[in-house]
Amino acid sequence: MNSRPRSKKARTGIPGLDEILAGGLSEGRVFLLEGNPGTGKTTIALSFLLEGAAKGEKGLYVTLSETEDELREGASSHGFTIGENIRVFELVPPESLLDAEQQQSLLYSSDLELGETTKAIFEEFERVRPRRVVLDSLSEIRLLAQGSLRYRRQILAIKHYFARQGATVLLLDDLTSSSQDKTVHSVVHGVIKLEELAPTYGSERRRLRVLKYRGQAFRGGYHDFIIKTGGVSAFPRLVALEHRREFTRDVLPSGIGELDDLLGGGLERGSSCLVLGPAGTGKSTFALQFIMSAINRGEKAAIFVFDEELGLLFARAKAIGIDLQQMRDDGNLHIEQLDAAELSPGEFAHRVREHVDSTNAKTVVVDSLNGYQASMPEENALVLHIHELLQYLNRQGATTVLTVAQHGLVGDMKAPVDVTYLADTVVLLRYFEAHGRVRRAVSVIKKRTGRHEDTIREFRISSQGLSLGQPLDEFQGVLRGVPQFVGKVDPLLKPSQADPDHF
Template structure:
């Protein structure tokens, strides 16, 4: 049985990292009284992450020490000021090796510089640790120790000695490494309790993308894989990778109507709760307006919604909704509808998933519209990642009982169509929109080609969009080839007095034109 004095119950217990989102990935935070390696190229965010760790400790009243060999006190204070932080309560120790000092009294010539520099550097660091007795300490950076060691064996011994000293004195440490060696030194991975790697990626266009990965953490479960993060005023914010299986939830079976009798009839009464619907068609055919009808219907029922808009500014969306008689200004003002205008070049996929989660879990959104998947695809590094990301998001939303609307624009206007990415297999319902020509007029057609839950019509109806909103006509029963864009009328027209005008297909044109044919 282990001695409780050697293994106290709270040994290696998780402590907060001070970085939003990172505690969730680490299952609670850093391990207390252990050394953690934070590695990444210059500019990836190591110093900012380390400062957040110490600032959180100072807020809790803990003794905190920042030992720096690479950045000066002035530079650290400048970084903190730009983020709106105060470093009060944090000891900053600038460790300058004697050989690098401009003070001639600290220079020597009788002993090899590497021998004296390394020994003096470690001695000064240990002396400062003895003086402050910190509970949280940051050592920035190990790259300087590597350069002073001039050999991998000596370097490993010094890092091992430093780690053992910190462990004996119950200090939770972050050891920063900027990976400036020609090859990544994996010796550190075996010495440290945990290894977190930060990466900064530069796409061909748009802002840089940052992500982190927990390579190891002894004795603790953690969320693996890459997680996006951003650095803004206030520090790092990490967006844990969404895992839909962790968010199982039951919900009441319900159906969401659009308020349009013809559209709901086409969809067998409306959209079922906890399903995803893709609206597919060329640009301008009415996909976004149709999706917006379901969003406003949900708002009218007192529900909350989220719109992720890639293709149009919020102001244009509001004017378009007002022109169709759909009220969105009031719900936006009182917070029931949240509209996020997304710039695909600046927003990472992880941040998008975090927006969805916050809207559902924090704001209680019951309907989510992504307009459009074409813009979302541009935010992803590749098609295969888009499929995986959308699979997780849609599964998560379905499990939460959220009605999801996805708009996907196809290439072309009339005739053969194609899409940049095929996500129809992920959707529970697929609504297809087409332009077609009849009697010299360009018209719109709408049909449901897939619905997993419940019945739906197999007909094709004409869709009209004007100042009165959306109007869905009767089935186009006399036409062939509507989906090709150039239909042929083959049906028989009803005799005179056969019934009211609504008995005619909305897109069939006037009687005289067909008789002339």
């Protein structure tokens, strides 16, 4: 059976976008890039031309709404240099048209201006003979056409002309004249739509979506992207099923015998663990214990911190015998503080994936999911984002530890997001009162990958680190916060059993 040869692709030069487009834009075709002003169309178009120029291909940027000086100034702000391989053709009404004495109010019609505009574009193309063309923007042509029929015919004429020349064309549309006009959608080979969202607090969020790509599979759905100095970076939506790495699902001990007993030996490689509890119970400390254990085994680890300033975290961890600074200096630990108000979920997933792939990190901590949720306050798919991220990490053989702070301190508490069904292991921390002191207890309420203790143990955090006591068999109501002693022997940790300098 004969199979059609796959068309060559013109890469866009945008990190992540070529992956979304399955390699780039089909050469010799016309594509539409649409979005409201400020969404990044010009920056993407310039990157498209610069990518071709780097390969020795000539490019032509036809601007109908922006001056050449403005275009070059915007390019320089990103560090772009528009060299000899890229021709900027500024196509605006001549200055004589602004002079009232020169205007032809009866003879100068939109028909004439539209025809002259198209003719000028074709003449410039014949002179330059580029491989890549950008036309910015269609709003001006739509206004000149003054009707959907003439506008469609004009777009068809442009498409067929460039198709005969074999050029790859990117049409920009800022949607200012008509956001409901879908005329171009049915004509072009592919459509990419850019959107900008303005949350109640924090910086704007940008996302893109490929609406159409004839004869080509692409990554559907919305994908976050950012504009920064140096251009645009897109973050393809993570699909965990596409990533798989062979590994052995062995049991990883925590380094504390009593905690391993509680966990049925430890955490399985390639599984996820949720540490749940009210503020101050020690969720981060439990997570750091697994980090230290991984590094002691000679593995790499990564921590992504939303809630705590790194200097404070380093000092607090060192006070309990965990030197995060030294681990990072030795190259065994990647630790990154994230600003929830400046981060999109797609960018966060990309950062995690990037570090796991590049460093082969085997233990990943996200502290906490409360901060992760704060990074997307108006998103409705938080659980789906977490699900894909956990599945990806599990398939890479990485053990993931997530922390979630519950509302309240004792009694009936609730978490802001319920992901307990996603995690393979759930560790529950609680405060309780006994003998006039506030104490802490830990229990494992779920372990999908094996057996675990169903007991409750007291724990303490001191300058010697994390220490756990024996099961609290003689108490009832520990998880409610006010237990009752029903036994004969008090199993609570005595001050002499732990460092008196407890935290």
